[in-house]
Amino acid sequence: MLSRVAERIYWIARYIERAENSARLVNAYTHQMLDLPSGVEPGWRQLVDIIGDAPAFDEHYLSYDEHNTVSFLVADDFSPSSILTSVSMARENMRTTRELLPTEAWHHCNELYLQVRNHAHEGIPRRGRHAFLKDVIFRCQQLTGLLAGTMSHDTAYDLMRLGRNLERADMTTRIIDSAIFILMPRQREPGQYDNLLWINVLKSSSGDQMYRQHVRSRVEGAAVVKFLLQDRYFPRSVARAVAEVEFSIHHLPRNEAPLLCILELRERVLMATVDDMSLEDMHSHIDKLQLAFNLVHNEIFRTWFQRHHPAPPTRTTGMAHA
Amino acid sequence: MSIDWTRYDARGFYDEMIASPGQPRALAQDMVKHLQELSSEEIRARQQAAEAAIVKMGITFTVYSEGGNIDRAWPFDIIPRIIAAKEWANTAAGLRQRVQALNLFIGDLYGEQRIVRDGVFPAELLANSSNFRRECIGIRPRHGVWAHICGSDLVRDDQGTFYVLEDNLRVPSGVSYMLENRVLTKQVFGELFTDYSIQPLADYPNHLFDMLASIAPSLDMFPEIVVMTPGIYNSAYFEHSFLAQQMGVELVEGSDLVVGEDDCVYMSTIDGLQRVDVIYRRIDDLFLDPEVFNKDSTLGVPGLMRAWRKGNVGLANAPGAGVADDKVVYAFVPKIIKYYLDEDPIIPNVPTYVCLDKGERDYVLNNLDKLVVKPANESGGYGMLIGPTAGKRELEEFARLIKADPRNYIAQPMLKLSTVPTMCGDRIEPRHVDLRPFVLHGEKMYVTPGGLTRVALRKGSTVVNSSQGGGSKDTWIINPEAA
Numbered sequence: 188m189l190s191r192v193a194e195r196i197y198w199i200a201r202y203i204e205r206a207e208n209s210a211r212l213v214n215a216y217t218h219q220m221l222d223l224p225s226g227v228e229p230g231w232r233q234l235v236d237i238i239g240d241a242p243a244f245d246e247h248y249l250s251y252d253e254h255n256t257v258s259f260l261v262a263d264d265f266s267p268s269s270i271l272t273s274v275s276m277a278r279e280n281m282r283t284t285r286e287l288l289p290t291e292a293w294h295h296c297n298e299l300y301l302q303v304r305n306h307a308h309e310g311i312p313r314r315g316r317h318a319f320l321k322d323v324i325f326r327c328q329q330l331t332g333l334l335a336g337t338m339s340h341d342t343a344y345d346l347m348r349l350g351r352n353l354e355r356a357d358m359t360t361r362i363i364d365s366a367i368f369i370l371m372p373r374q375r376e377p378g379q380y381d382n383l384l385w386i387n388v389l390k391s392s393s394g395d396q397m398y399r400q401h402v403r404s405r406v407e408g409a410a411v412v413k414f415l416l417q418d419r420y421f422p423r424s425v426a427r428a429v430a431e432v433e434f435s436i437h438h439l440p441r442n443e444a445p446l447l448c449i450l451e452l453r454e455r456v457l458m459a460t461v462d463d464m465s466l467e468d469m470h471s472h473i474d475k476l477q478l479a480f481n482l483v484h485n486e487i488f489r490t491w492f493q494r495h496h497p498a499p500p501t502r503t504t505g506m507a508h509a
Numbered sequence: 510m511s512i513d514w515t516r517y518d519a520r521g522f523y524d525e526m527i528a529s530p531g532q533p534r535a536l537a538q539d540m541v542k543h544l545q546e547l548s549s550e551e552i553r554a555r556q557q558a559a560e561a562a563i564v565k566m567g568i569t570f571t572v573y574s575e576g577g578n579i580d581r582a583w584p585f586d587i588i589p590r591i592i593a594a595k596e597w598a599n600t601a602a603g604l605r606q607r608v609q610a611l612n613l614f615i616g617d618l619y620g621e622q623r624i625v626r627d628g629v630f631p632a633e634l635l636a637n638s639s640n641f642r643r644e645c646i647g648i649r650p651r652h653g654v655w656a657h658i659c660g661s662d663l664v665r666d667d668q669g670t671f672y673v674l675e676d677n678l679r680v681p682s683g684v685s686y687m688l689e690n691r692v693l694t695k696q697v698f699g700e701l702f703t704d705y706s707i708q709p710l711a712d713y714p715n716h717l718f719d720m721l722a723s724i725a726p727s728l729d730m731f732p733e734i735v736v737m738t739p740g741i742y743n744s745a746y747f748e749h750s751f752l753a754q755q756m757g758v759e760l761v762e763g764s765d766l767v768v769g770e771d772d773c774v775y776m777s778t779i780d781g782l783q784r785v786d787v788i789y790r791r792i793d794d795l796f797l798d799p800e801v802f803n804k805d806s807t808l809g810v811p812g813l814m815r816a817w818r819k820g821n822v823g824l825a826n827a828p829g830a831g832v833a834d835d836k837v838v839y840a841f842v843p844k845i846i847k848y849y850l851d852e853d854p855i856i857p858n859v860p861t862y863v864c865l866d867k868g869e870r871d872y873v874l875n876n877l878d879k880l881v882v883k884p885a886n887e888s889g890g891y892g893m894l895i896g897p898t899a900g901k902r903e904l905e906e907f908a909r910l911i912k913a914d915p916r917n918y919i920a921q922p923m924l925k926l927s928t929v930p931t932m933c934g935d936r937i938e939p940r941h942v943d944l945r946p947f948v949l950h951g952e953k954m955y956v957t958p959g960g961l962t963r964v965a966l967r968k969g970s971t972v973v974n975s976s977q978g979g980g981s982k983d984t985w986i987i988n989p990e991a992a
Contacts, residue, residue: 188779189759189765189776189777189778190777190778190779191765193778282741283741285750286750286760440779440781441780493777494765494777495775495777495782
């Protein structure tokens with residue numbers, strides 16, 4: 188397979204996953220803000236910081252109010268990781284690799300894009316936000332399911348699984364971070380709302396039921412973080428996503444360097460003693476994990492995607508987070 | 510209500526199916542009878558079915574300058590055009606003769622230039638040719654072939670005789686539409702196939718693959734062949750992707766390829782660099798290699814010409830082949846055939862006035878309103894003057910252009926192009942057509958049975974280009990036993 192084609196396929200999966208997780212993140216954050224009594228809630232700025240795109244935000248907006256920040260994560264075409272940007276990038280990459288993917292997948296991806304393009308503005312005010320985000324999450328899941336169920340699990344699929352799970356691991360850490368960001372300034376006065384907040388985090392990953400079945404304890408901070416970082420069975424946990432990445436890399440040719448890199452990452456994820464960590468430690472642990480995800484991406488790029496004289500960047504292979 | 514063929518009148522043009530109102534030609538009798546049995550509603554339903562299939566199959570072409578590039582559905586007319594196998598055999602022989610002679614001509618121009626020394630082809634024309642590539646002098650590609658894929662445009666006049674209108678030797682397109690048209694006709698008009706024995710087209714991709722394999726540098730059993738495209742914004746991207754898919758080869762862009770220190774071409778794959786033996790390039794000469802041609806080209810591959818010159822990669826068509834795809838060179842093709850093959854042309858040329866020649870230029874300038882004037886190196890029907898329908902200002906403009914750059918213009922009499930029955934809304938009316946057959950030339954030669962028929966959908970129009978309101982038809986070469 189051509190490196191250029193491989194790269195596009197990898198990015199299709201990353202962008203679909205990114206769109207889904209941005210929707211989950213905004214949904215979780217909104218719920219948290221609604222549950223907290225007025226006066227104690229942190230600002231909306233955190234949402235932009237979690238995504239890590241403050242410079243792009245500052246270029247276009249003066250104030251970090253709810254409308255601007257949500258618009259930036261949902262509907263703005265200048266935002267590198269808005270839902271709109273992600274689905275249009277996924278669509279553009281799929282449009283140029285159509286002959287390799289099931290036709291229904293292309294149709295579905297096209298519909299997802301049209302839906303987001305035409306309705307994203309409805310997802311900004313609180314009234315329509317929940318319904319819009321739920322719909323995006325559902326459509327992304329449908330597309331992922333369609334690919335899993337109709338496409339041969341060959342090299343192209345391995346590249347998709349690679350992209351999807353690396354993105355998922357990264358976004359799960361960002362969703363955890365969203366709670367840590369809220370809790371950190373209020374540590375000295377642990378409040379009645381903290382557990383509520385962790386429940387919201389679990390819900391945003393569709394993990395509340397699985398948590399209760401597998402962890403079998405009441406919801407509390409360290410246990411939730413441990414579940415989302417280290418559980419081996421929950422598909423949205425970092426450990427599980429990293430295992431999927433490792434599995435995919437195993438199937439690809441010339442995989443020594445990326446394999447080494449992912450094994451190191453796995454150690455880092457599984458060996459961390461989350462129970463003993465302060466919120467600051469957790470945040471810094473997550474920061475390091477995010478850097479490690481980038482290292483894995485760079486290794487993947489160097490091994491399989493790099494061409495010998497890279498073409499000038501085109502609109503089709505944007506790399507907003509890489 | 511069914512079709513009333515007595516009201517079908519080509520009004521002095523040669524109609525290929527209906528000799529005179531109500532009188533089908535022998536070959537077309539079964540088809541006319543069959544169409545007669547269908548009601549207008551049934552025919553319209555089939556046309557709609559074809560159009561729906563085109564959208565679903567995603568058969569598109571791209572049109573420039575409509576406020577961004579837009580993918581448009583391919584315009585297709587469901588009534589096939591029919592040609593007798595016996596007549597076609599002669600036409601195909603004429604195409605072989607022509608392509609063979611043109612290849613000898615190109616090879617000679619980049620070699621000894623005998624034809625110029627012998628005074629048959631003017632040195633002046635060569636010196637001013639914008640498609641002559643000095644970089645190709647002294648090279649001899651495998652089998653001595655330069656133009657591996659040719660698409661010559663044929664038209665019939667009011668006597669029904671085929672003429673060659675022009676030769677396309679650079680990157681002729683349209684073959685994918687020829688193949689898709691047959692698929693569509695089978696889908697929507699399957700029963701017509703029972704009345705006729707039609708020469709099949711579907712193995713074109715195999716012939717193309719074999720031809721490309723025959724120009725590989727070594728006699729490898731499994732040469733690595735690729736189709737090279739300028740990218741998704743090119744108007745023929747659909748075809749590039751279609752041909753790559755049909756042949757089962759990679760569709761590459763310039764940035765996927767690299768020339769190594771060993772002067773061989775490689776593509777970047779997830780398995781690492783992989784040697785490429787043959788490139789079916791669908792980008793223009795000038796963008797092929799920024800080291801040699803256009804330095805700003807980001808579509809090409811630095812060092813590609815070096816690799817080709819050393820014989821490490823096959824390029825189809827070879828760089829420089831376009832020197833013979835020039836409307837002024839066209840005028841000399843009958844002489845070229847005579848010179849290299851000592852044969853008379855089997856398919857005649859349309860009489861052509863070369864404006865570089867003083868006498869012919871004066872004739873052209875005095876008869877502009879009766880002639881069609883074409884620039885030497887434009888394609889797609891752009892930059893043409895159709896004298897009889899042009900306004901005064903347009904005629905004056907062309908007189909000025911011709912005087913300023915006579916080398917760049919030729920003129921031809923206005924041909925009375927043949928017509929074929931075509932769906933026009935609810936009715937069937939005569940519309941003008943041309944035909945682009947494709948000739949493959951590697952170790953062996955192959956001519957497509959038929960080709961792409963393009964039809965001018967506007968009443969009275971002779972402009973068949975899809976970018977300018979043309980449509981297309983399936984073209985049937987009918988074997989005699991069933992005709």
